[in-house]
Ligand SMILES: *[C@@H]1O[C@H](CO)[C@@H](O)[C@H](O)[C@H]1NC(C)=O
Ligand SMILES: *[C@@H]1O[C@H](CO)[C@@H](O)[C@H](O)[C@H]1NC(C)=O
């Protein structure tokens with residue numbers, strides 16, 4: 001079958017009639033035969049040099065255009081080598097399904113003038129796969145000093161490394177993301193996205209280098225992935241639904257967080273999040289739901305299951321914080337507008353680095369509802385204090401939990 005297709009393509013490719021029809025808009029046949037792209041899909045054939053110095057931006061943009069204008073499944077190749085680039089805005093809609101095979105290293109230039117917003121931004125694409133053993137290296141150390149977000153609430157945001165906007169049916173597998181300038185990955189307004197066996201790495205003290213941020217997206221699954229960064233390993237923002245996080249190792253970092261919620265007007269609800277079989281090592285938070293105390297909108301956060309999570313030396317392993325106000329840059333009103341309900345923590349074990357193994361800090365005007373602690377066994381294992389739960393304005397129940405943590 002495959003052989004027949006290849007032979008047919010070779011014949012067709014040399015036929016002038018076919019070349020003409022390939023460049024005119026042919027309706028995409030889903031899973032149908034691929035057309036011959038208008039030019040190469042290997043970035044080296046398009047002039048990219050893997051010397052770490054030459055600018056490969058145009059070659060990659062051309063490969064994208066060649067793939068996007070063809071039909072069927074088209075595969076862009078980024079072979080071994082170090083390819084320096086500026087902004088890569090890879091926009092659809094495409095007539096084809098696109099595979100980006102990444103075996104080389106992409107290096108994001110340290111020249112911030114080369115970016116409008118993000119570094120690699122894929123928009124309006126249906127059926128995308130990025131896989132290989134290569135690296136997306138944001139070269140963050142060159143620009144982290146320009147980050148002002150620790151000091152100012154409305155700071156200028158540095159380029160995120162890999163952004164999916166309005167993408168449907170995507171798989172990102174096997175690659176490494178290294179030292180992003182801002183977030184490593186941002187999945188926005190997308191559906192049916194799988195991130196599998198990806199490695200994300202930046203120093204524990206690098207600013208805002210979140211591993212994977214998700215917003216306004218449905219059905220995003222992250223499996224078998226290792227994340228060590230300077231901010232949240234995974235952050236699940238407003239409008240996220242059907243999020244599955246399974247077999248993720250996090251640390252260093254700020255943990256697996258929902259939020260921050262309520263920062264902006266018109267935020268949508270977060271619901272149906274499952275975090276299972278994960279490990280957190282040396283992170284500042286473990287499993288966290290955070291919303292701004294002075295929230296500008298009132299999204300609901302509901303239906304969370306955290307199950308089978310191991311904590312090793314985590315500062316705040318379980319934390320719901322309806323009074324989040326980092327660096328005191330918001331107005332402390334005392335009244336939350338973000339309702340948190342139906343949150344189950346089941347089979348959570350390990351050690352904490354502060355006495356507060358469980359912190360459920362909800363607002364008195366809007367108590368958290370339906371929170372369950374089931375077989376939660378976390379110990380503060382230093383001798384200068386004892387393990388405790390600090391719980392305020394929260395309703396629910398504790399089952400199979402030692403007395404010092406059974407605050408519900
Ligand atoms: C994406 O894949 C689905 C299922 O195979 C197909 O129906 C759809 O047409 C494809 N879209 C594109 C742009 O290839
Ligand atoms: C969710 O996304 C996965 C791909 O990650 C897909 O296989 C599955 O069918 C999707 N589920 C729904 C309900 O759309």
Ligand SMILES: *[C@@H]1O[C@H](CO)[C@@H](O)[C@H](O)[C@H]1NC(C)=O
Nearest residue numbers: 282283284312313314315353
């Ligand atoms: C525990 O974490 C703290 C702070 O995150 C760190 O300073 C300390 O070295 C860690 N302890 C161990 C035993 O790893």
Ligand SMILES: *[C@@H]1O[C@H](CO)[C@@H](O)[C@H](O)[C@H]1NC(C)=O
Nearest residue numbers: 311312313350351381382383
């Ligand atoms: C604390 O727990 C770690 C493992 O998480 C262990 O290596 C260490 O010995 C423990 N310390 C004490 C004082 O129990």
Ligand SMILES: *[C@@H]1O[C@H](CO)[C@@H](O)[C@H](O)[C@H]1NC(C)=O
Nearest residue numbers: 354355356384385386388390
């Ligand atoms: C034990 O930890 C709690 C919570 O962090 C703190 O409020 C308290 O002062 C500590 N007690 C001692 C004796 O350090």
